Amino acid sequence: MATALLLAAGLLAGCTTTQHEAQRMQLDSARERAAVLVTKVTSANPSVSASVSGSVSGPVAGRLKTALIVSVHNAGRKAVTDLPISVGYAVPGKPRVYLNATTGLNYFETHLPAIFAGQSRIWVYTANGGLPKGARPFAIVGRKPSVAALLSEPNVRITVKLAGSTTSKLHIALDNSTSVPQYQLQVYAYAERAGHYLAAGNATVADLGAGSHQNLTLQLVGTPQGATVHVAAIPTILQ
Secondary structure, eight states: OOBOOOOOOOOOOOOOOHHHHHHHHHHHHHHHHHHTSOOOOOSOOSSEEEEEEEEEEEEETTEEEEEEEEEEEEOSSSOBOSOBEEEEEEOTTSOOEESSOSSSOOGGGSBOOOBOTTOEEEEEEEEESOOOTTOEEEEEEOSSOSSOOOOSOTTOOOEEEEEEEOSSEEEEEEEEOSSSOEEEEEEEEEEEETTEEEEEEEEEEEEEOTTEEEEEEEEOEEOOTTSEEEEEEEOSOOO
């Protein structure tokens, strides 16, 4: 299986102060509080656009699931983070269905991690069930961030290594060689062949400390055999 890794990877040398740590913990707490609220975006951001590039449906542990692969682009002049995002589908003649406008979701299932000016990012959302026949998926990014997050350490990168895979799972090694701990680290993966998506999935790593390593098993919707697998670990703490 060919493998291409889209890495958010590298090094950051810097000192960690008590003030920095307090700010990071406050941000993590603010995100946890915001996650309790239902997110439903109806007014699109004029600078940050999103579109569903494709979707994959299939059984996971005996239940049908659908992974939406969303392309997000920041056409603005400033980096942005913590913007709300809604995904769903529309069927002609019926109201839009919002798939992630519900309680009990992880914060980053309804929000975006940082996207720097002029850059693009892939974001993956996994929903229960399948899409009805004729459904047209959509994604829409909100105008204002849900919490105030600083982007004072823009070079934080996490090294990602694909250690192997099974029929529907990826075994991933994560390395945070920076001085910045990561809370709710986001990992996105998708597999494509000849322009078609065969598998996709997302996972959250609750805590990846500064200078630490961690192994992750990421559950995919679909199977990646014979496809090129892309994996990205996106930092959520950049201060």
